[in-house]
Amino acid sequence: MNFRTLVLNKYHQPINIISWKEAVILLYKEAAETVVEWDKSDETYRMLEYDKSVSNGDRSYVYKLPVIIRLLDNKVLPKRKRLRFNRINLFYRDDFTCQYCGTKFESATKGLEVEHVHPQSRGGATSFENCVAACRECNSKKADKTPEEAGMKLFKKPVTPNPVMLMYIKLNRKQGIHESWTRYLFHNTEILS
Numbered sequence: 001m002n003f004r005t006l007v008l009n010k011y012h013q014p015i016n017i018i019s020w021k022e023a024v025i026l027l028y029k030e031a032a033e034t035v036v037e038w039d040k041s042d043e044t045y046r047m048l049e050y051d052k053s054v055s056n057g058d059r060s061y062v063y064k065l066p067v068i069i070r071l072l073d074n075k076v077l078p079k080r081k082r083l084r085f086n087r088i089n090l091f092y093r094d095d096f097t098c099q100y101c102g103t104k105f106e107s108a109t110k111g112l113e114v115e116h117v118h119p120q121s122r123g124g125a126t127s128f129e130n131c132v133a134a135c136r137e138c139n140s141k142k143a144d145k146t147p148e149e150a151g152m153k154l155f156k157k158p159v160t161p162n163p164v165m166l167m168y169i170k171l172n173r174k175q176g177i178h179e180s181w182t183r184y185l186f187h188n189t190e191i192l193s
Contacts, residue, residue, distance in 0.1 A: 003020040033072065105135075
């Protein structure tokens, strides 16, 4: 089973994405609870759970796999650690799309390159704030110029992605994720930037 669980802190801020096994352990230790959501269709509350369950050997504990859990410890806050820069994280951040012409690629193996917005030859850093995904043609056309000098425009300003948001993007691209996660990930944008 490849089910993933979004972890929120006590204040409903996203802090991690973990395996279902880790989530069940937290529930068993009573360190977390499964998030409950109002269902408008039948006007009831429902637990955000997958349609799968696990149990111990004698079935004294049976848990439905949680979609979202909330930690009960009020000291857990979102970590503000910075992601390590590498090309695959950059390509996921940019959705495998050239940031100049909009050409979308299925993978990083053919035609997609790391492009320095402020050229390296002029002191431009290799970082999330200065690099974007670009197709070979746009990267060659821009060469060692700035986008303005090359007459090219970026689709969006390059920024360092939030680790939880990047994990969400990777999982969504690879296998899809539960639609209920978006409410917590995208409505807490002040936390995710």
